[in-house]
Amino acid sequence: MIDPTPYTSRALPLKYFEKLYKNMNEFHQDDHFYLARKSQTLQARANLIQNIRLFFTRYGFLEVETPLRIPSPAPEENIEALPSGNWFLQTSPEICMKRLLAAGYNRIFQISKCFRADERGDKHLPEFTMLEWYVAQYDYHQLMDQCQELIKSLAGDMGFVREFMWHNKKINLALPWERISVANAFLKYAPVTLEESLAQNEFDEILVDYIEPHLGINRPVFLYDYPAGLASLARLKENNPAISERFELYIAGLEIANGFSELIDAREQKQRFEEALRTRASKNLARYTMPEKFLLSLDALPPCAGIALGIDRLVMIFAGKEKIDDVVAFTPETL
Protein backbone atom coordinates (compact mmCIF):
# COMPACT_ATOMS: atom_id res chain seq x y z
CA MET A 1 0.00 0.00 0.00
CA ILE A 2 1.57 3.24 -1.12
CA ASP A 3 1.78 5.94 1.48
CA PRO A 4 0.59 9.01 -0.43
CA THR A 5 2.46 11.93 1.07
CA PRO A 6 1.36 15.20 -0.47
CA TYR A 7 4.26 17.45 -1.32
CA THR A 8 3.10 20.25 0.85
CA SER A 9 2.13 18.86 4.18
CA ARG A 10 3.85 16.83 6.79
CA ALA A 11 0.52 15.76 8.19
CA LEU A 12 -1.70 13.80 5.84
CA PRO A 13 -5.25 14.92 5.27
CA LEU A 14 -7.69 12.66 7.05
CA LYS A 15 -9.31 11.51 3.81
CA TYR A 16 -6.17 9.55 2.96
CA PHE A 17 -6.63 7.52 6.13
CA GLU A 18 -10.26 6.90 5.35
CA LYS A 19 -9.09 5.43 2.08
CA LEU A 20 -6.49 3.22 3.75
CA TYR A 21 -9.09 2.06 6.22
CA LYS A 22 -11.59 1.24 3.51
CA ASN A 23 -9.13 -0.64 1.33
CA MET A 24 -8.75 -3.36 3.91
CA ASN A 25 -11.00 -6.24 2.91
CA GLU A 26 -13.21 -3.87 0.99
CA PHE A 27 -16.27 -5.00 -0.83
CA HIS A 28 -15.80 -4.36 -4.53
CA GLN A 29 -18.60 -2.72 -6.41
CA ASP A 30 -18.04 -5.11 -9.32
CA ASP A 31 -18.64 -8.11 -7.09
CA HIS A 32 -19.57 -10.42 -9.93
CA PHE A 33 -16.36 -9.56 -11.74
CA TYR A 34 -14.17 -10.33 -8.75
CA LEU A 35 -16.05 -13.53 -8.06
CA ALA A 36 -15.66 -14.65 -11.68
CA ARG A 37 -11.94 -14.00 -11.51
CA LYS A 38 -11.58 -16.58 -8.76
CA SER A 39 -12.73 -19.46 -10.94
CA GLN A 40 -9.33 -21.10 -11.39
CA THR A 41 -8.64 -20.99 -7.69
CA LEU A 42 -12.09 -22.25 -6.75
CA GLN A 43 -11.66 -25.11 -9.21
CA ALA A 44 -8.28 -26.00 -7.67
CA ARG A 45 -9.92 -25.87 -4.25
CA ALA A 46 -12.70 -28.24 -5.30
CA ASN A 47 -10.16 -30.63 -6.86
CA LEU A 48 -8.07 -30.59 -3.71
CA ILE A 49 -11.02 -31.48 -1.52
CA GLN A 50 -12.03 -34.34 -3.83
CA ASN A 51 -8.49 -35.68 -3.78
CA ILE A 52 -8.41 -35.49 0.01
CA ARG A 53 -11.51 -37.66 0.15
CA LEU A 54 -10.01 -40.17 -2.31
CA PHE A 55 -6.80 -40.39 -0.29
CA PHE A 56 -8.55 -41.20 2.96
CA THR A 57 -11.09 -43.52 1.42
CA ARG A 58 -8.24 -45.45 -0.19
CA TYR A 59 -6.72 -45.93 3.24
CA GLY A 60 -9.92 -47.22 4.80
CA PHE A 61 -10.97 -44.06 6.62
CA LEU A 62 -14.61 -43.28 7.29
CA GLU A 63 -15.75 -39.77 6.49
CA VAL A 64 -17.89 -38.47 9.37
CA GLU A 65 -19.99 -35.40 10.02
CA THR A 66 -20.34 -34.05 13.53
CA PRO A 67 -22.56 -31.17 14.71
CA LEU A 68 -21.35 -27.63 14.10
CA ARG A 69 -23.46 -26.34 16.97
CA ILE A 70 -22.44 -27.76 20.35
CA PRO A 71 -23.16 -26.99 24.01
CA SER A 72 -19.57 -27.17 25.34
CA PRO A 73 -16.52 -26.18 23.31
CA ALA A 74 -13.25 -27.63 24.60
CA PRO A 75 -12.07 -24.84 26.91
CA GLU A 76 -8.96 -23.14 25.55
CA GLU A 77 -7.22 -19.99 26.66
CA ASN A 78 -6.68 -18.44 23.26
CA ILE A 79 -9.58 -19.65 21.17
CA GLU A 80 -13.00 -18.01 21.41
CA ALA A 81 -16.08 -19.82 20.22
CA LEU A 82 -18.82 -17.86 18.48
CA PRO A 83 -22.10 -18.16 20.36
CA SER A 84 -25.13 -19.70 18.68
CA GLY A 85 -28.17 -19.10 20.84
CA ASN A 86 -27.07 -20.40 24.22
CA TRP A 87 -24.79 -23.00 22.62
CA PHE A 88 -21.69 -22.41 20.50
CA LEU A 89 -20.38 -23.00 16.99
CA GLN A 90 -17.51 -25.48 17.05
CA THR A 91 -13.93 -24.21 16.99
CA SER A 92 -12.91 -27.75 15.99
CA PRO A 93 -14.73 -31.08 15.62
CA GLU A 94 -12.29 -32.72 18.03
CA ILE A 95 -14.65 -33.52 20.88
CA CYS A 96 -17.22 -35.39 18.82
CA MET A 97 -14.63 -37.14 16.70
CA LYS A 98 -12.91 -38.51 19.78
CA ARG A 99 -16.24 -39.81 21.03
CA LEU A 100 -16.52 -41.68 17.71
CA LEU A 101 -13.04 -43.10 18.18
CA ALA A 102 -14.00 -44.22 21.65
CA ALA A 103 -16.98 -46.04 20.15
CA GLY A 104 -14.69 -48.08 17.94
CA TYR A 105 -14.42 -46.06 14.75
CA ASN A 106 -10.65 -46.37 14.38
CA ARG A 107 -9.90 -44.29 11.31
CA ILE A 108 -12.05 -41.25 10.73
CA PHE A 109 -11.76 -37.95 8.92
CA GLN A 110 -13.90 -34.89 8.50
CA ILE A 111 -13.86 -31.76 6.40
CA SER A 112 -15.88 -29.13 8.19
CA LYS A 113 -16.27 -25.44 8.90
CA CYS A 114 -14.74 -24.18 12.15
CA PHE A 115 -15.55 -20.84 13.75
CA ARG A 116 -13.29 -18.66 15.87
CA ALA A 117 -14.12 -15.19 17.13
CA ASP A 118 -11.90 -12.19 16.40
CA GLU A 119 -9.59 -14.01 14.02
CA ARG A 120 -9.28 -11.99 10.84
CA GLY A 121 -6.20 -11.22 8.83
CA ASP A 122 -4.44 -12.14 5.62
CA LYS A 123 -4.19 -15.73 6.78
CA HIS A 124 -7.24 -15.91 9.03
CA LEU A 125 -10.99 -16.02 8.59
CA PRO A 126 -13.43 -16.29 11.46
CA GLU A 127 -15.14 -19.09 9.50
CA PHE A 128 -12.71 -21.44 7.79
CA THR A 129 -12.46 -25.04 6.56
CA MET A 130 -10.59 -27.64 8.53
CA LEU A 131 -9.62 -31.20 7.71
CA GLU A 132 -9.28 -33.31 10.84
CA TRP A 133 -8.33 -36.96 10.98
CA TYR A 134 -7.78 -39.40 13.79
CA VAL A 135 -6.05 -42.78 13.82
CA ALA A 136 -6.29 -45.31 16.64
CA GLN A 137 -2.98 -46.86 17.75
CA TYR A 138 -0.95 -44.12 16.05
CA ASP A 139 1.39 -41.73 17.82
CA TYR A 140 2.36 -38.30 16.61
CA HIS A 141 5.42 -39.53 14.69
CA GLN A 142 3.35 -41.87 12.57
CA LEU A 143 0.86 -39.08 12.04
CA MET A 144 3.61 -36.82 10.74
CA ASP A 145 4.54 -39.52 8.24
CA GLN A 146 0.93 -39.83 7.14
CA CYS A 147 0.53 -36.06 6.83
CA GLN A 148 3.61 -35.97 4.62
CA GLU A 149 2.15 -38.68 2.46
CA LEU A 150 -1.18 -36.90 2.12
CA ILE A 151 0.32 -33.62 1.02
CA LYS A 152 2.73 -35.21 -1.41
CA SER A 153 -0.12 -37.22 -2.88
CA LEU A 154 -2.25 -34.07 -3.22
CA ALA A 155 0.63 -32.20 -4.83
CA GLY A 156 1.02 -35.01 -7.32
CA ASP A 157 -2.71 -34.91 -8.12
CA MET A 158 -2.48 -31.16 -8.71
CA GLY A 159 0.51 -31.54 -11.00
CA PHE A 160 3.20 -30.23 -8.68
CA VAL A 161 6.07 -32.63 -9.29
CA ARG A 162 9.04 -30.36 -8.95
CA GLU A 163 9.85 -27.14 -7.14
CA PHE A 164 7.30 -24.38 -7.35
CA MET A 165 7.07 -20.80 -6.13
CA TRP A 166 4.79 -19.32 -3.53
CA HIS A 167 4.98 -15.75 -2.27
CA ASN A 168 8.54 -15.38 -3.63
CA LYS A 169 9.59 -18.55 -1.84
CA LYS A 170 10.69 -21.75 -3.46
CA ILE A 171 8.85 -24.85 -2.28
CA ASN A 172 10.17 -28.33 -2.78
CA LEU A 173 8.01 -31.17 -1.47
CA ALA A 174 10.55 -33.92 -2.08
CA LEU A 175 11.31 -36.11 0.93
CA PRO A 176 12.77 -35.97 3.46
CA TRP A 177 11.00 -33.05 5.06
CA GLU A 178 12.72 -31.35 7.95
CA ARG A 179 11.79 -32.14 11.55
CA ILE A 180 13.02 -29.91 14.34
CA SER A 181 12.05 -29.76 18.00
CA VAL A 182 10.77 -26.48 19.43
CA ALA A 183 13.76 -26.30 21.80
CA ASN A 184 16.20 -26.66 18.92
CA ALA A 185 14.31 -24.17 16.79
CA PHE A 186 14.74 -21.64 19.60
CA LEU A 187 18.45 -22.39 19.80
CA LYS A 188 18.81 -22.07 16.08
CA TYR A 189 16.73 -18.97 15.35
CA ALA A 190 15.76 -17.15 18.53
CA PRO A 191 17.71 -14.67 20.67
CA VAL A 192 16.58 -16.52 23.83
CA THR A 193 16.13 -20.18 24.75
CA LEU A 194 12.74 -21.86 24.95
CA GLU A 195 12.84 -21.79 28.76
CA GLU A 196 13.71 -18.10 28.85
CA SER A 197 10.90 -17.21 26.47
CA LEU A 198 8.39 -19.11 28.59
CA ALA A 199 9.70 -17.51 31.78
CA GLN A 200 9.40 -14.05 30.22
CA ASN A 201 5.97 -14.88 28.81
CA GLU A 202 7.16 -14.15 25.27
CA PHE A 203 6.87 -17.56 23.67
CA ASP A 204 4.33 -16.51 21.03
CA GLU A 205 6.10 -13.29 20.10
CA ILE A 206 9.47 -15.00 19.70
CA LEU A 207 7.92 -17.82 17.69
CA VAL A 208 6.23 -15.37 15.35
CA ASP A 209 9.05 -12.83 15.02
CA TYR A 210 12.13 -15.04 14.91
CA ILE A 211 11.25 -18.66 14.23
CA GLU A 212 8.22 -18.89 11.95
CA PRO A 213 9.76 -16.81 9.14
CA HIS A 214 12.45 -19.51 8.80
CA LEU A 215 10.19 -22.52 8.95
CA GLY A 216 9.44 -24.57 5.90
CA ILE A 217 11.50 -22.53 3.52
CA ASN A 218 12.59 -24.79 0.64
CA ARG A 219 11.34 -27.91 2.39
CA PRO A 220 8.27 -28.22 4.61
CA VAL A 221 9.14 -28.65 8.27
CA PHE A 222 7.50 -30.28 11.26
CA LEU A 223 8.07 -28.32 14.44
CA TYR A 224 7.53 -30.84 17.23
CA ASP A 225 7.78 -31.46 20.98
CA TYR A 226 6.10 -28.29 22.16
CA PRO A 227 6.34 -27.33 25.83
CA ALA A 228 3.61 -28.81 28.00
CA GLY A 229 0.65 -26.64 28.87
CA LEU A 230 0.03 -25.04 25.49
CA ALA A 231 -2.39 -27.60 24.07
CA SER A 232 -4.89 -28.91 26.56
CA LEU A 233 -5.81 -32.04 24.64
CA ALA A 234 -2.31 -33.31 23.85
CA ARG A 235 -0.60 -36.15 25.68
CA LEU A 236 2.63 -35.44 27.53
CA LYS A 237 5.79 -37.42 26.80
CA GLU A 238 6.09 -40.40 29.08
CA ASN A 239 9.67 -39.79 30.08
CA ASN A 240 9.43 -36.01 30.01
CA PRO A 241 6.24 -34.38 31.30
CA ALA A 242 7.54 -30.93 30.35
CA ILE A 243 7.00 -31.81 26.71
CA SER A 244 3.79 -32.36 24.74
CA GLU A 245 3.69 -34.92 21.95
CA ARG A 246 2.55 -32.21 19.60
CA PHE A 247 3.71 -30.96 16.20
CA GLU A 248 2.91 -28.29 13.66
CA LEU A 249 3.57 -28.40 9.96
CA TYR A 250 4.96 -25.27 8.28
CA ILE A 251 5.31 -24.77 4.55
CA ALA A 252 7.10 -21.59 3.43
CA GLY A 253 6.54 -19.96 6.81
CA LEU A 254 2.80 -20.67 6.70
CA GLU A 255 1.31 -22.77 9.46
CA ILE A 256 -0.63 -25.60 7.84
CA ALA A 257 -1.47 -28.27 10.41
CA ASN A 258 -1.43 -29.02 14.14
CA GLY A 259 -1.40 -32.60 15.43
CA PHE A 260 -0.69 -34.59 18.55
CA SER A 261 -0.81 -37.89 20.36
CA GLU A 262 -4.13 -37.58 22.13
CA LEU A 263 -4.54 -37.40 25.89
CA ILE A 264 -6.65 -40.33 26.99
CA ASP A 265 -6.40 -39.94 30.77
CA ALA A 266 -9.84 -38.66 31.80
CA ARG A 267 -8.70 -37.29 35.15
CA GLU A 268 -5.82 -35.31 33.66
CA GLN A 269 -8.08 -34.01 30.88
CA LYS A 270 -10.63 -32.82 33.41
CA GLN A 271 -7.94 -31.07 35.44
CA ARG A 272 -6.68 -29.28 32.36
CA PHE A 273 -10.17 -28.23 31.38
CA GLU A 274 -10.80 -26.94 34.89
CA GLU A 275 -7.63 -24.88 34.76
CA ALA A 276 -8.54 -23.49 31.36
CA LEU A 277 -12.01 -22.59 32.61
CA ARG A 278 -10.48 -20.83 35.62
CA THR A 279 -8.10 -18.85 33.40
CA ARG A 280 -10.98 -17.90 31.12
CA ALA A 281 -13.03 -16.76 34.10
CA SER A 282 -10.15 -14.67 35.41
CA LYS A 283 -9.94 -12.91 32.05
CA ASN A 284 -13.70 -12.34 31.96
CA LEU A 285 -14.13 -14.45 28.86
CA ALA A 286 -17.40 -16.17 27.96
CA ARG A 287 -18.32 -19.02 30.29
CA TYR A 288 -18.26 -22.53 28.90
CA THR A 289 -19.62 -25.64 30.57
CA MET A 290 -17.47 -28.72 31.17
CA PRO A 291 -17.74 -31.20 28.26
CA GLU A 292 -18.94 -34.01 30.52
CA LYS A 293 -19.97 -36.56 27.88
CA PHE A 294 -16.61 -36.18 26.19
CA LEU A 295 -14.82 -36.79 29.50
CA LEU A 296 -16.87 -39.94 30.06
CA SER A 297 -15.89 -41.24 26.63
CA LEU A 298 -12.20 -40.96 27.44
CA ASP A 299 -12.32 -44.20 29.43
CA ALA A 300 -12.94 -46.04 26.18
CA LEU A 301 -10.63 -43.97 24.00
CA PRO A 302 -7.75 -46.09 22.67
CA PRO A 303 -4.25 -44.62 22.29
CA CYS A 304 -4.52 -42.51 19.17
CA ALA A 305 -3.29 -39.44 17.39
CA GLY A 306 -5.18 -36.69 15.61
CA ILE A 307 -4.42 -33.73 13.40
CA ALA A 308 -6.14 -30.59 12.16
CA LEU A 309 -5.12 -29.16 8.78
CA GLY A 310 -6.24 -25.82 7.38
CA ILE A 311 -7.63 -26.54 3.94
CA ASP A 312 -7.76 -22.86 3.00
CA ARG A 313 -4.04 -22.58 3.85
CA LEU A 314 -3.20 -25.59 1.70
CA VAL A 315 -5.18 -24.16 -1.19
CA MET A 316 -3.24 -20.90 -0.79
CA ILE A 317 0.02 -22.78 -1.27
CA PHE A 318 -1.13 -24.75 -4.30
CA ALA A 319 -3.03 -21.89 -5.93
CA GLY A 320 -0.22 -19.39 -5.34
CA LYS A 321 -2.32 -17.04 -3.23
CA GLU A 322 -0.97 -14.95 -0.35
CA LYS A 323 -4.29 -13.89 1.11
CA ILE A 324 -6.88 -16.29 2.42
CA ASP A 325 -9.54 -14.02 0.89
CA ASP A 326 -8.42 -15.25 -2.52
CA VAL A 327 -9.13 -18.91 -1.90
CA VAL A 328 -12.71 -18.62 -0.65
CA ALA A 329 -15.75 -17.54 -2.62
CA PHE A 330 -16.95 -15.10 0.06
CA THR A 331 -15.36 -13.45 3.06
CA PRO A 332 -17.54 -12.03 5.85
CA GLU A 333 -16.99 -8.52 4.49
CA THR A 334 -18.53 -9.41 1.13
CA LEU A 335 -21.77 -10.71 2.59
Add this chain to the structure above:
Amino acid sequence: MIIPASELRKGIRLKIDNEPYVITEFNFVKPGKGQALYRTKLKNMVTGSQFERSFRSVDTFETADLREKKMQYLYKEGDKYCFMDNENYEQIYLTEAQVGDAVNFLIDNIEVEILLFEDNPIGISLPNFVELIVTEAEPWAKGDTAAGSTKPVKVQTGYTILVPTFVTEGEKIRIDTRTGEYLTRVKG
Protein backbone atom coordinates in the same frame (compact mmCIF):
# COMPACT_ATOMS: atom_id res chain seq x y z
CA MET B 1 -12.05 6.98 22.85
CA ILE B 2 -10.47 3.75 24.07
CA ILE B 3 -10.48 0.84 21.65
CA PRO B 4 -9.36 -2.78 22.08
CA ALA B 5 -6.59 -4.32 20.01
CA SER B 6 -9.11 -6.29 17.97
CA GLU B 7 -10.37 -3.03 16.42
CA LEU B 8 -6.99 -1.93 15.13
CA ARG B 9 -6.80 -1.48 11.37
CA LYS B 10 -4.52 0.17 8.88
CA GLY B 11 -5.34 3.88 8.83
CA ILE B 12 -6.50 4.12 12.45
CA ARG B 13 -5.06 7.10 14.30
CA LEU B 14 -3.86 6.58 17.87
CA LYS B 15 -2.57 8.82 20.63
CA ILE B 16 0.71 7.44 22.00
CA ASP B 17 2.82 9.45 24.45
CA ASN B 18 0.61 12.46 23.72
CA GLU B 19 1.42 12.42 20.03
CA PRO B 20 -0.74 11.40 17.11
CA TYR B 21 0.25 8.25 15.21
CA VAL B 22 -1.30 6.50 12.27
CA ILE B 23 -1.10 2.75 11.65
CA THR B 24 0.55 2.34 8.26
CA GLU B 25 0.85 -1.43 8.32
CA PHE B 26 -1.16 -3.97 10.22
CA ASN B 27 -0.98 -7.74 10.38
CA PHE B 28 -3.01 -10.11 12.50
CA VAL B 29 -0.93 -13.14 13.45
CA LYS B 30 -1.86 -16.06 15.60
CA PRO B 31 0.53 -18.98 16.03
CA GLY B 32 -1.44 -22.19 16.54
CA LYS B 33 -2.93 -22.42 20.08
CA GLY B 34 -1.05 -19.21 20.88
CA GLN B 35 -2.41 -15.79 21.54
CA ALA B 36 -3.40 -13.32 18.88
CA LEU B 37 -0.71 -10.77 18.07
CA TYR B 38 -1.28 -7.54 16.22
CA ARG B 39 1.89 -6.43 14.46
CA THR B 40 1.78 -2.78 13.50
CA LYS B 41 3.91 -0.10 11.95
CA LEU B 42 3.15 3.31 13.40
CA LYS B 43 3.99 6.68 11.88
CA ASN B 44 4.12 9.88 13.87
CA MET B 45 1.79 12.31 12.14
CA VAL B 46 3.80 15.35 13.18
CA THR B 47 7.42 14.23 12.83
CA GLY B 48 6.91 11.46 10.29
CA SER B 49 9.11 9.01 12.22
CA GLN B 50 8.06 5.35 12.16
CA PHE B 51 8.40 2.39 14.45
CA GLU B 52 7.14 -1.19 14.64
CA ARG B 53 5.42 -2.82 17.56
CA SER B 54 3.47 -6.01 18.31
CA PHE B 55 0.42 -5.76 20.53
CA ARG B 56 -1.63 -8.36 22.38
CA SER B 57 -5.41 -8.72 22.49
CA VAL B 58 -5.51 -7.43 26.09
CA ASP B 59 -3.87 -4.14 25.11
CA THR B 60 -6.07 -1.07 24.75
CA PHE B 61 -5.49 2.12 22.84
CA GLU B 62 -6.59 5.71 22.83
CA THR B 63 -7.71 7.07 19.49
CA ALA B 64 -6.21 10.42 18.54
CA ASP B 65 -8.54 13.38 18.57
CA LEU B 66 -7.98 14.62 15.06
CA ARG B 67 -10.20 16.98 13.18
CA GLU B 68 -9.98 18.89 9.99
CA LYS B 69 -11.23 22.43 9.69
CA LYS B 70 -11.85 24.21 6.44
CA MET B 71 -10.13 27.57 6.63
CA GLN B 72 -9.11 30.41 4.41
CA TYR B 73 -5.62 31.88 4.29
CA LEU B 74 -5.79 35.60 5.04
CA TYR B 75 -2.34 37.11 5.40
CA LYS B 76 1.12 36.81 6.86
CA GLU B 77 1.95 38.78 9.98
CA GLY B 78 5.63 38.78 10.84
CA ASP B 79 6.52 35.08 10.82
CA LYS B 80 2.97 33.89 11.49
CA TYR B 81 0.32 32.95 8.97
CA CYS B 82 -3.29 33.85 9.67
CA PHE B 83 -6.16 31.55 8.73
CA MET B 84 -9.83 32.16 9.19
CA ASP B 85 -12.69 29.73 9.73
CA ASN B 86 -15.39 30.77 7.24
CA GLU B 87 -18.22 29.60 9.44
CA ASN B 88 -17.48 31.26 12.73
CA TYR B 89 -14.85 33.78 11.57
CA GLU B 90 -12.46 32.42 14.15
CA GLN B 91 -8.85 33.19 13.33
CA ILE B 92 -5.81 31.06 14.11
CA TYR B 93 -2.14 31.63 13.52
CA LEU B 94 0.26 29.00 12.26
CA THR B 95 4.03 29.27 12.54
CA GLU B 96 6.34 28.82 9.60
CA ALA B 97 7.21 25.36 10.87
CA GLN B 98 3.58 24.33 11.02
CA VAL B 99 2.86 25.62 7.52
CA GLY B 100 5.92 23.89 6.13
CA ASP B 101 6.16 23.53 2.37
CA ALA B 102 2.61 24.77 1.92
CA VAL B 103 4.02 28.29 2.05
CA ASN B 104 4.99 27.85 -1.59
CA PHE B 105 1.37 27.79 -2.63
CA LEU B 106 -0.36 30.13 -0.22
CA ILE B 107 -2.20 32.89 -2.02
CA ASP B 108 -4.80 35.22 -0.56
CA ASN B 109 -8.05 33.53 0.35
CA ILE B 110 -6.97 30.06 -0.73
CA GLU B 111 -9.09 27.40 0.94
CA VAL B 112 -7.16 24.85 2.95
CA GLU B 113 -7.83 22.13 5.50
CA ILE B 114 -6.08 22.61 8.79
CA LEU B 115 -5.42 19.37 10.64
CA LEU B 116 -5.97 19.78 14.37
CA PHE B 117 -4.77 17.37 17.03
CA GLU B 118 -6.65 18.12 20.24
CA ASP B 119 -7.34 21.60 18.92
CA ASN B 120 -3.70 22.26 18.09
CA PRO B 121 -2.90 22.75 14.42
CA ILE B 122 -0.35 20.19 13.31
CA GLY B 123 -0.63 20.32 9.57
CA ILE B 124 -2.18 21.85 6.57
CA SER B 125 -3.36 20.35 3.33
CA LEU B 126 -4.00 22.28 0.20
CA PRO B 127 -6.32 21.72 -2.71
CA ASN B 128 -4.73 19.47 -5.30
CA PHE B 129 -4.19 22.30 -7.76
CA VAL B 130 -3.35 25.95 -7.37
CA GLU B 131 -2.98 28.70 -9.96
CA LEU B 132 -0.11 31.11 -9.53
CA ILE B 133 1.28 33.99 -11.57
CA VAL B 134 4.80 33.81 -12.88
CA THR B 135 6.65 36.83 -11.52
CA GLU B 136 10.16 36.25 -12.87
CA ALA B 137 11.06 34.39 -16.03
CA GLU B 138 13.76 34.58 -18.61
CA PRO B 139 12.36 35.84 -21.89
CA TRP B 140 11.79 33.37 -24.69
CA ALA B 141 11.69 33.92 -28.40
CA LYS B 142 9.79 31.58 -30.64
CA GLY B 143 12.17 29.46 -32.62
CA ASP B 144 14.87 29.64 -29.98
CA THR B 145 16.04 26.04 -30.03
CA ALA B 146 19.35 26.61 -28.31
CA ALA B 147 17.62 26.65 -24.88
CA GLY B 148 16.48 23.36 -23.28
CA SER B 149 12.85 22.30 -23.01
CA THR B 150 12.39 23.57 -19.44
CA LYS B 151 13.52 26.56 -17.44
CA PRO B 152 13.18 27.63 -13.81
CA VAL B 153 10.78 30.50 -13.05
CA LYS B 154 9.60 32.20 -9.91
CA VAL B 155 5.93 32.51 -9.05
CA GLN B 156 4.09 35.02 -6.90
CA THR B 157 4.74 33.14 -3.69
CA GLY B 158 8.47 33.12 -4.24
CA TYR B 159 8.47 29.44 -5.17
CA THR B 160 10.80 28.38 -7.97
CA ILE B 161 9.47 25.82 -10.42
CA LEU B 162 10.56 24.21 -13.66
CA VAL B 163 8.27 25.04 -16.55
CA PRO B 164 8.38 24.64 -20.33
CA THR B 165 10.40 27.35 -22.02
CA PHE B 166 7.39 28.99 -23.70
CA VAL B 167 5.97 30.14 -20.37
CA THR B 168 6.44 33.90 -19.96
CA GLU B 169 6.38 36.39 -17.13
CA GLY B 170 2.92 37.50 -16.12
CA GLU B 171 1.29 34.27 -17.21
CA LYS B 172 -0.75 32.19 -14.81
CA ILE B 173 0.18 28.52 -14.41
CA ARG B 174 -1.54 25.60 -12.69
CA ILE B 175 0.59 23.59 -10.28
CA ASP B 176 -0.10 20.20 -8.71
CA THR B 177 0.41 20.80 -4.99
CA ARG B 178 0.98 17.10 -4.35
CA THR B 179 4.09 16.94 -6.51
CA GLY B 180 5.01 20.62 -6.74
CA GLU B 181 5.14 20.32 -10.52
CA TYR B 182 3.90 22.43 -13.40
CA LEU B 183 0.75 21.21 -15.11
CA THR B 184 -0.41 23.73 -17.64
CA ARG B 185 -0.84 27.40 -18.43
CA VAL B 186 -4.10 28.99 -17.45
CA LYS B 187 -5.96 31.51 -19.57
CA GLY B 188 -7.35 34.70 -18.14
